[in-house]
Amino acid sequence: MTIRILMVDDEPDAQELFRQNFRKEIRNSTYAFEFAMSGEEALNVLNGQQPPEVVMVLSDINMPGMSGLELLAKVREKWSQVSVLMVTAYGDEATETRARDLGAESLLTKPIDFERLKRDLPLLLGEGT
Numbered sequence: 001m002t003i004r005i006l007m008v009d010d011e012p013d014a015q016e017l018f019r020q021n022f023r024k025e026i027r028n029s030t031y032a033f034e035f036a037m038s039g040e041e042a043l044n045v046l047n048g049q050q051p052p053e054v055v056m057v058l059s060d061i062n063m064p065g066m067s068g069l070e071l072l073a074k075v076r077e078k079w080s081q082v083s084v085l086m087v088t089a090y091g092d093e094a095t096e097t098r099a100r101d102l103g104a105e106s107l108l109t110k111p112i113d114f115e116r117l118k119r120d121l122p123l124l125l126g127e128g129t
Helices: 012-021 023-027 039-047 068-078 093-101 114-124
Strands: 003-008 031-036 054-060 083-088 106-109
Touching: 003 012, 003 039, 012 023, 012 031, 012 114, 023 031, 031 039, 039 054, 039 068, 054 068, 068 083, 068 093, 093 106, 106 114
Parallel strands: 003 031, 003 054, 054 083, 083 106
Antiparallel strands: none
């Protein structure tokens, strides 16, 4: 079964980074990525899937318009079964505490350690032992 992940980041380079670093997993249909450039676009993706096919949202925190933390609160409110990981260049303790208080499974700091993310994804999705 392919695991669908929604990556939300206003930086276009983020899409290419994920495609490159997950090239093998995408080719093998382990993961399928959808991309949104804003929190609003991410909600449109999730609202368009009944029920949502996405099982995880990876969202940047600092974005114009709706912040990643605002998106997190909306995802938790409507789709509690969807895992959410927050991504930020500012990995301070207050931000991490706020993200966890809002229901994020984890906070990743930029630059992302893709090898660690690949190793941790099954655990974060509840598939690990």
